[in-house]
Amino acid sequence: MKVWIPHEAGHDLLGELPPEVTVETMDDPARLPSPTSGVRFWVPPFLAPAAATALLRELPDLAVVQLLSAGADPWIGRIPPGVMLCDARGVHDPSTAEWVVAAILSQLRGFPAMARAQGQRRWVYDEVAPTDELAGKRILIVGAGSIGTAVRNRLAPFEVEFDLVARTARAEQGVHGVDALPELLPRADVVVLLVPLTEQTRGLVDESFLAAMRDGALLVNAARGPVVRTEALVAELATGRLRAALDVTDPEPLPVDHPLWELPNVLITPHVAGSVRGLLPRAYRLVGRQIRRFVAGEQPENVVVDGY
DSSP: OEEEESOGGGGGTSOOOOTTOEEEEOOOTTSOSSOSTTEEEEOOOTTOOGGGGGGGGGOTTOOEEEOSSSOOTTTTTTSOTTOEEEOOTTTTHHHHHHHHHHHHHHHHTTHHHHHHHHHTTOOOHHHHOSOOOSTTOEEEEEOOSHHHHHHHHHHGGGSOEEEEEESSOBGGGTEEEGGGHHHHGGGOSEEEEOOOOOTTTTTOBOHHHHHHSOTTOEEEEOSOGGGBOHHHHHHHHHTTSOEEEESOOSSSSOOTTOGGGGOTTEEEOOSOTTOOTTHHHHHHHHHHHHHHHHHTTOOOSSBOOTTO
């Protein structure tokens, strides 16, 4: 049985594998390491574009596609019958949660404006102080999965209150359904987006969603760019009524002439929330575990069903 992985370093991170498993590095579809027959388990590159799915047609024996990303949207609807698609749920919890906390604190404490002033060698105390603060805020987390839980755990010591929203309500866990958003948005100081990109969440943050947010609120997108309608966001931010911190945009990468670049109330990072030095060890521990489960005839973890 052949397994293709995208990183040479992954070989030493998988742990002990059954003797019948041969692991090969395939980091470029233009340079296949061996014939495609016998490849049962494929790990595409991290954040591989939708074009990478073309290789699926060339792998006749494929049984499992194991992603290194938590999001599976480029692969939904493109997986051949009989092939399981698994995401990397749990791998990105620490890094993405750290990014969310850093983004919230940076925006509330005015770090972007002070960083711009530093580049100009200007001491701007009278222009920026007093800043906003996180203590006492109400945080609305839209997407109450494993990353949402990690975000809540890291923000809890900051003396904040929470509302959590998922696709369906889980009353026993204090989680609201998406139908509660019109009630929850007006009372949230910070709205954090952590939902997967599906047909239901595409364009979720539209004109009405943004209009329901309270004056001065902060929108944090660590999900996928198309969850937000960019034109609506630009129009709302241009009024100065809201603030935003975006690790993802639509389009992505953001064109050099896009109006989001010019807005002073927006913090933009280039989709780096999950790109940390600890990614590969965590990811390949999962991959190794998945390979061992598959060889043993057990159901892999994190199987993507109906886009989730």
